[in-house]
Amino acid sequence: MNITFLFYNGMTALDAIGPHEILSRLPGATVQRVALSAGKITTCSGLLLNADYALSEVTQSDVLVIPGGGKASSLSDYPEILDWIRLIHSKTTWTTSVCTGSLILGAAGILAGKKATTHWAVMDRLSRWGAEPVQERLVQSGKIITSAGVSAGIDMALTLAAKISGETVAKSLQLALEYDPEPPFDSGSPKKADPILLENLRKKMLAVFDNN
């Protein structure tokens, strides 16, 4: 089973690394990290990742994971990336996204008419691509699973792990990663956060997102 992560400059590292830590441990999984060119990728926090392959070297995958990031919308400027996503998606068993990665799937045209989710701050952008925005932790639409902002990729990957390898494997991975969250605050979703904090952050994030 091939699992392929799309990497790109400006991506959010945790969007990819959460699912990567889970999916790479599935029995029989081979994971590959792919970008426009092989080599160093600069994530939005300055951390460098590494892509093993250029897009042209990978022509199929059983699972595709598209992470998000402040620069996700700029990927619309790279038709070769969108073409590649369409090609891989045509052969996948599961096509998935984390955070604003769903806007890349949208730009590739594969969310039209489908329910999907993304980071809360840019939820309305999904409708630009004909998708129906749903504010949930993750949304399955056929073989496509989109998930909410950044950390939601962990929940998405555990859900996907159970679909691929069964609940026992998924539960064992949850225990291996000791994923028994105890957030010190209850400010992790727009429904729960302080309204002023929410609006300040929304403005700040949209300013970043729309300038990329």
Add this chain to the structure above:
Amino acid sequence: MNITFLFYNGMTALDAIGPHEILSRLPGATVQRVALSAGKITTCSGLLLNADYALSEVTQSDVLVIPGGGKASSLSDYPEILDWIRLIHSKTTWTTSVCTGSLILGAAGILAGKKATTHWAVMDRLSRWGAEPVQERLVQSGKIITSAGVSAGIDMALTLAAKISGETVAKSLQLALEYDPEPPFDSGSPKKADPILLENLRKKMLAVFDNN
């Protein structure tokens, strides 16, 4: 404010990237990633990270983060790493670890007589270094904060973010990362997991840990 992550071959990427995604966004933070030698680091899932500096190039930091990994115990074979940890710790405001990173702090001799935590599967190993094992999500002992397995680094980093930059900043970061966890199963801690699954995983993880 300098925040320094120790990187090493065999580390678990998520141990570092969870806190990195949070702490790198603190106001005024400068983050550096340091290893025995600058350059590529192979994590336990095959993903490559990059260290910006060699240990010898970094002599102080306000915050130190030590991630864990199956090869954490092998770092005892590198006295230069333990010396460096002691040097940096002597000047930090906060010294922290995720998962088996606390066993590296232990090997460096800085947990003797202190309460600490680590991944549940190796909890008893803390006493080898004179620490008092505590099965909690995170344990603060003076300026040292140790946290439980892998994903616990996210909770630790949000707690630390509040201590450094205040609760409003920490809550805003929680919202930015949409950290409102919804694990699909309730199998994330030894208290909650199925006993047979727990024992099978314990044996498997100890076999990996003790062979490194």
